[in-house]
């Protein structure tokens with residue numbers, strides 16, 4: 001029998017700060033996947049937690065002048081509150097400082113030592129503390145005195161220490177076999193190829209203990225050493241379900257192997273190389289799939305706390321609502337690639353998709369049903385042809401959604417549900433029940449019923465993504481969502497059975513119509529910050545040489561006369577004196593921002609070697625330079641004693 005269970009995990013996060021949008025994203029994907037599998041009738045275990053040992057945490061605690069345990073403890077309620085706010089329904093929140101985990105990791109080390117997978121040696125290498133990893137040899141230039149981490153581009157430190165090694169090299173062939181025999185082990189495929197080429201380059205044994213720090217799990221039998229943070233952390237996926245705890249063997253057997261392990265592409269090597277090798281050594285089965293997602297980016301940069309561009313999930317929930325952000329992250333951040341985060345996109349999603357495509361469809365249908373007193377809706381035994389077609393499409397949608405969810409492509413599953421929402425909108429438009437109501441009441445009822453049953457299926461299919469909003473939607477259709485073990489509720493919904501008793505509710509989504517002036521200071525800050533980063537980065541990409549620059553002839557000129565062009569609400573006509581170079585007429589698009597008084601009698605900087613251009617019937621013989629900031633424009637003014645016609649260089 002197919003295993004009717006689903007075990008999903010997230011990375012356990014370093015607790016050096018409150019969770020940011022990146023940590024929320026991975027955790028949310030796990031929550032959405034878990035809820036889908038519950039809908040499919042499976043028993044679900046959803047594990048998340050925190051990674052609390054290692055140099056990075058020790059250093060952050062020291063900076064905060066706190067004991068490391070006290071430091072990590074202070075963040076746990078913050079994590080739990082954010083997860084609660086976002087309705088993250090985890091089964092267990094594990095911490096690597098939990099005693100059962102510490103003991104289990106020590107037992108694991110002893111087992112591997114006894115079987116010869118761990119031995120003592122000497123390590124010399126460059127260590128990156130933010131990534132908690134050594135730089136691999138191929139990334140170190142010969143004779144280098146300083147080495148930058150190839151992953152995060154920050155400086156590394158040279159370490160030489162006695163340490164314990166895990167015999168990773170002995171697993172190289174078995175790992176390659178794994179990737180070959182189970183190509184679904186890593187989703188998406190691009191990541192699998194990267195991992196294969198990394199392993200083919202040759203694996204060195206992995207240092208799994210440290211003597212230079214003390215904040216870690218004591219290495220059994222050698223008090224000088226603590227366990228390397230990744231050897232400690234990766235094991236959380238099994239210790240949390242009973243590995244190494246007496247009397248919990250059955251629990252481990254019940255849940256392991258994990259069905260889906262979700263992580264960002266930054267930590268794929270740890271999960272796709274070290275982790276399966278650890279499991280092989282431990283004698284446990286491989287997880288079914290590692291779902292490796294791309295980064296949320298702002299401009300060209302990964303969103304991250306240390307880069308100062310992280311967005312606070314609490315602020316987003318307060319501004320737009322929890323389910324809107326759940327929807328936005330699940331649908332718009334593609335798993336396979338990096339994705340750009342932007343507040344404008346969130347607002348567009350609310351207006352075009354949530355309020356318009358979905359909210360409006362529900363509302364229009366409810367209003368019509370109420371107006372014509374048809375609020376107890378029966379499934380038909382004799383659907384019209386077009387309603388039957390819609391039902392077939394509804395079934396197809398549900399089947400494809402289930403397939404996509406099983407593969408881990410949650411963003412595509414949501415997009416597929418949305419295709420169906422568009423279809424239902426088109427059906428409503430085509431059948432025009434507001435017209436048929438007076439001509440053919442049966443057809444009117446058939447149309448309304450088909451839309452209501454479609455909406456019921458949509459509400460169930462979208463529940464994992466927007467649980468609160470979809471519970472409301474379903475309530476307005478008189479449907480009480482009940483998760484039932486061993487029954488796939490989505491399959492049942494496509495049969496369009498039963499009766500729906502409608503209840504009129506407030507609109508599900510309000511359009512977001514606040515203009516920039518009406519936004520809060522925090523919103524403005526994020527908007528301006530993300531725009532500045534992307535513009536700055538675009539500027540960085542368009543690098544030019546000095547030869548390009550000198551082609552532009554820029555000169556100092558005096559605006560003798562300025563007048564708005566009557567025919568245009570944008571243009572000002574300027575007469576500009578360039579001293580020995582003569583006078584020119586220049587048209588400038590500043591009318592909305594600057595008055596005649598702002599311009600007349602002022603010196604400015606002008607590009608004078610553009611080909612003359614006709615604008616609204618007047619010739620413009622150059623361009624005035626301006627700078628824009630926060631929606632205001634000002635002219636660039638040289639000092640008072642700079643002669644007219646002077647060249648800018």
Ligand code: ME8
Nearest residue numbers: 011012013014022026051233234263264295296303
């Ligand atoms: O690496 N976009 O913890 P961590 C998308 N403790 N996801 C992001 C992201 C972004 N901009 N920033 C972070 C660690 N993430 C280890 C893990 S597991 C045994 C140990 C997510 O706090 C993404 O899942 O640095 C990434 O892999 C993870 O947070 C890194 O979290």
